[in-house]
Amino acid sequence: MPALVLLGAQWGDEGKGKATDLLGGSVDYVVRYQGGNNAGHTVVVGDQKYALHLLPSGILSPDCVPVIGNGVVVDPSVLLSELSGLNERGVDTSKLLISGNAHIITPYNVTVDKVGERFLGKRKIGTTGRGIGPTYADKINRTGIRVQDLYDESILKQKVEAALEQKNQLLTKVFNRRAIEAEQIVEQLLEHGENIKSYVADTTLILNDALDEDKVVLFEGGQGTLLDVDHGTYPFVTSSNPTAGGACTGTGVGPTKISRVIGILKAYTTRVGAGPFPTELFDDDGEALRTIGGERGVTTGRDRRCGWFDAPIARYATRVNGLTDFFLTKLDVLTGWEQIPVCVAYEIDGKRVEELPYNQTDFHHAKPVYEMLPGWSEDITKAKTFEDLPKNAQGYVKALEEMSGAPISAIGVGPGRDETIEINSFI
DSSP: OOOEEEEEEEEEEEEHHHHHHHHTOOOOOEEOOSBOOOOOOOEETTTEEEEESOOOGGGTTTEEEEOTTTTEEEHHHHHHHHHHHHHTTTTOOTOOOETTSSEEEEHHHHHHHHHHHHHHHHGGGOOSSSHHHHHHHHHHHHHOOBBGGGGOOHHHHHHHHHHHHHHHHHHHHOOOOOOOOHHHHHHHHHHHHHHHGGGOOOHHHHHHHHHHTTTOOOOOOSOOGGGOOHHHHHHHHOOSSSHHHHHHHHTTOOGGGGEEEEEEEEEEEOOOSOOOOBBBOSSSHHHHHHTTOOOOTTOOOOOOOOEEEEEEHHHHHHHHHOOSEEEEEOOGTTOOOOOOHHHEEEEEETTTSSSOSSSHHHHHHHHHEEEEEOOOSSSOOTSSSSSSSSSHHHHHHHHHHHHHHOOOEEEEEEESSOOEESSSOOO
């Protein structure tokens, strides 16, 4: 059964949109399985650049059905705005499907997120302030609003009123904010429900039927492995499971139907928000990576923290996701360095550690152990095959592959859709 999972193997922003778009013409369905509009993908098609926040990247492929799975949290106003923007640019969005079991980000979730972060002050997590975490918290607390609730006014009103009984206590007595009126929220959500009704479906049934008919389904994760709420650098993580297991719970497709798991790996490392980052650079090299790589968050607009490639992180991603392949992106950004440091291990309390430490305190104090690899100065953006790359660029890719524990099957040598070297076909 041709089901593939495509996910970030670092802290997100690895170039998943480019990878998904590359496969979009070969797959029948592209499915977002977790996260919300806190995950951004940039896709370049010809001279057009598209910034997607909630929609699956496959929406740019005319023959592909884009799906928002039950594991995603949906802000209807953001969704409708994104759809409108694509329609204005001539993109057909009529095939979109949204799971009726996906949870809704309500205005009060956004409010709680923003005031909660401000309340934490120096201890803040660095969320995007878009209500993602509070919505997932409501889901686990069984006080959430699902897409299907938008079509039963009585149930919706009961759920909103119950949620606000608790939220208003928090807002007024802890955060010194005004209470939120349930009636206004219900009215707004009912209107959103009518506007997205044509897209809502039983996506679990549709996807399983598609796989039974030998259709190709690509599951697209947001964020990255090290931001996974269970397997990431907790508490500096997202509120869902971007790792491969999340594709099953976030869509209702069983693990036995997944045939390949592809990790997207940037040729260096970036991170947005707070949290440990052993290879982070604070010098001219870090600024050069940021400038040349255009390292600014698609959704947040924040500058990304930049550092050298971290092999223990890549090995960890291989292990917890069961990766079968890597897609290495942004190799072209490293052009021009005489030598390129690669983190091969950490030093923690004077000891060399080869793997990602499970202990949070140890990881916070980890110092990178670098191995220097020879760089290259030739322009690689026109390369079509691996052999077209300069010898030192080939050597860099081979070294990363050996350190990471899974074959590198594709290499991004530029931002464009056609600026990719495909070594082994993913399908």
